[in-house]
Amino acid sequence: MFVKQISVFLENKPGRLSEVTRVLSEKNIDISAISIADTTQFGILRMIVNKPEEAVAAIKEAGFPVSTTDVLAVEVADRPGGLNHALQVLRQADVSVEYLYSFIKRNEDKALILFRVEDPQKAVKALEAAGIKLYESNEIASL
Amino acid sequence: MYWNKTRECMSREELRFHQFQKLKDTIDRVYHNVESYRHKMQQRGIIPEDIKSLEDLKVLPFTTKQDLRDNYPTGLFASPLSEIIRIHASSGTTGKPTVVGYTRRDISNWAELVARCLVMGGGRRDSVVQVSYGYGLFTGGLGFHYGAEKLGAVVIPTSGGNTRRQVMLMKDLKTEILACTPSYALYIAETLEEMGIDRNELHLKTGIFGAEPWTENMRKEIQEKLGIKALDIYGLSEVIGPGVACECGEQKGLHIFEDYFIPEIIDPVTEEPLPPGEKGELVITTIDKEGLPVIRYRTRDITSINYEPCACGRTHARIEKLLGRTDDMLIIRGVNVFPSQIESVLMAAGETEPHYLLIVDRVDNLDSLEVWVEVSEKLFADEVRKLEDVRKKIASDIYTTLGINVNVRLVEPHTIERSEGKAKRVIDKRKM
Incomplete structure (x- = not known):
């Protein structure tokens, strides 16, 4: 029901992001979604990868603070109003969204959006009741 | 001009005599009233009668900020709380602040010292003095305030902050003497520029700046920007507050008021006394303080001392502008x-x-x-x-x-x- 997201603390200085991608490429880890939340001082890099445990160990080894978070991988129709549908469902259920970003790959005419919400259980219930598909980690890996 | 010519210009011989009498009184006072001092002296087998000359001060143990902390909050007070009329506090090294207490006489003496400093800066009864040091637990604001009142000056207690209003009052009330930290003085100068006020629209003559180290270059900058004479004042709350030493118009070292304080310069490592002119840690003994006398207090400030006569006529020794510390205090x-x-x-x-x-x-x-x-x-x-x-x-x-x-x-x-x-x-x- 949830997908494991890796979050990494990055200072705002040249070369930090590429250091993380270098470590991941050395371990032959595939990144399927990526986003950065930035502030004036630091950023938080968030990723979905094919081998989360291995990725965490490698990033930690490289000296970055890293943590994992459960996020929702929500399938939406890749056309106008697709994302809106999912967001309306969450709004009706009174679930607030902390952040969201999209998947790099698509599944036919579907887009995949990663959601971090305040109340995940409630969100899952509402989305499933509305017939919206949520992906599991293994489904993501096989895309 | 002097505030107290008899005291400020007394001969070195008279001064030494005065110091010895006062030192004996102080040692009696702490020995009989303060457990910690008595205990430390007894440990070394010293009784007050052993102090037979000024030189004997060297046999007494040092006092440090740690002693103040160990005796927090009022354990080193030599007066009962019924005699204490004021408390000030500075931040301690960890958690608890360093608390100091003053009797009515201490407050009056402190005002005397600050009045001397103001007169060094050209202050008179009719001067307008703006005190832009913080008021409150910090000794800067109230210390200057009482000194300026003692002088009979017109005191504007603006405290720190709200700089534009400070400048407006400075201009409208024709402030002549400004008392604040040197960095705040520069900030005021910049605010003047921002407000489009020319320094000639002000009546500032002197600044008495302290509470933080500042260089000769900074002095030059302040003097040029504000068109004033900038004097350095030194003090620390453990000793009394601002007014321990101050520059006269010669600006060649800070006169340390030796009728109230005995300065020593020591090697901070070996703790041995150093001769005049050599740089070391300033150690101060208060000899006319009731609430919180300190014996050989380690200031951790680095300076040197000069006993040569000063062109201003004051006989009190001068310490060099203070720039460094022996500890990691910022x-x-x-x-x-x-x-x-x-x-x-x-x-x-x-x-x-x-x-x-x-x-x-x-x-x-x-x-x-x-x-x-x-x-x-x-x-x-x-x-x-x-x-x-x-x-x-x-x-x-x-x-x-x-x-x-x-x-x-x-x-x-x-x-x-x-x-x-x-x-x-x-x-x-x-x-x-």
Whole structure:
């Protein structure tokens, strides 16, 4: 029901992001979604990868603070109003969204959006009741 | 001009005689009234009668900030609280502040000292004196206030902050003497420019600046920008507050008021006395204080002493402008800051082994302090908001403890250089 997201603390200085991608490429880890939340001082890099445990160990080894978070991988129709549908469902259920970003790959005419919400259980219930598909980690890996 | 010519210009011989009488009284006072001093003297087998000359002062043990902390809050007071009429406090090295107490006579003596300083700066009964030192637990504001009142001057107690209003009052009330920290004086100068006020529209003649170290270059800049004579004043709350020593119009060293204080310069490591002219740690014994006399107090300030006669006619010795410290204390906007205080705040915030670095700078003539904190696994959160909360929490805890605003910067682990033994905790970029 949830997908494991890796979050990494990055200072705002040249070369930090590429250091993380270098470590991941050395371990032959595939990144399927990526986003950065930035502030004036630091950023938080968030990723979905094919081998989360291995990725965490490698990033930690490289000296970055890293943590994992459960996020929702929500399938939406890749056309106008697709994302809106999912967001309306969450709004009706009174679930607030902390952040969201999209998947790099698509599944036919579907887009995949990663959601971090305040109340995940409630969100899952509402989305499933509305017939919206949520992906599991293994489904993501096989895309 | 002198405030108290008899005292300020007495012959060295008279001065020494006066000092010895006062020293004996002080030693009697602490021996009989303060357990800690009596205990330390007894440990060394010294009784007050053993002090037979000024030179014998050297056999007495030193007093340090640690002694004040060990006897927190009022254990070193030599007067009962019924005699104490005022408390001031400065930040201690960890957690608890250093508390000092004054009797009515102490307050009056302190005002006498500050009045002398104001007269050194050309102050008269009809001078307008603006006190822009902070009022409150800090000795700067109230210390100057009482001195200026004793002089009979017109006192404007603006305290720090609200600089535009300060400048307006300065202009409208024709302030002649400004008392504040040197960095605030520069900030006022900049505010003048911003407000489009020419310095000639003001009536400023003198600035009496202290509570933080400042260089000759800074003096030059202040003097040029404000068109005044800038004098350096020295003091510390453990001894009395501002007014321990002050520059006369000659600007060649700060006269230390020897009828109230006996200065010594020692090698901070061997603790041996150093001859005049040699740089070392300033040690002060108060000889006319009731509430909190201190015997051989280690100021941790580095200077040298000069007994040569001064062209101004005052006979009291002069100490060189103070620039360094023997410990890691920082003075930021007049506030004493020890790295250990920041460390205890970080530890209280849940960091068991905090890796931090303090970056001190002077931006737009105001001291700034940036605290770098390494983000540990424990501190790290996936949400920006939570990390911002961590930053704000640390900054507000530091504000609560030290009373200064800092910018907290979260950095990656191992950003801060590790070294063998003592970690480098401070980078001071201010040009001293």
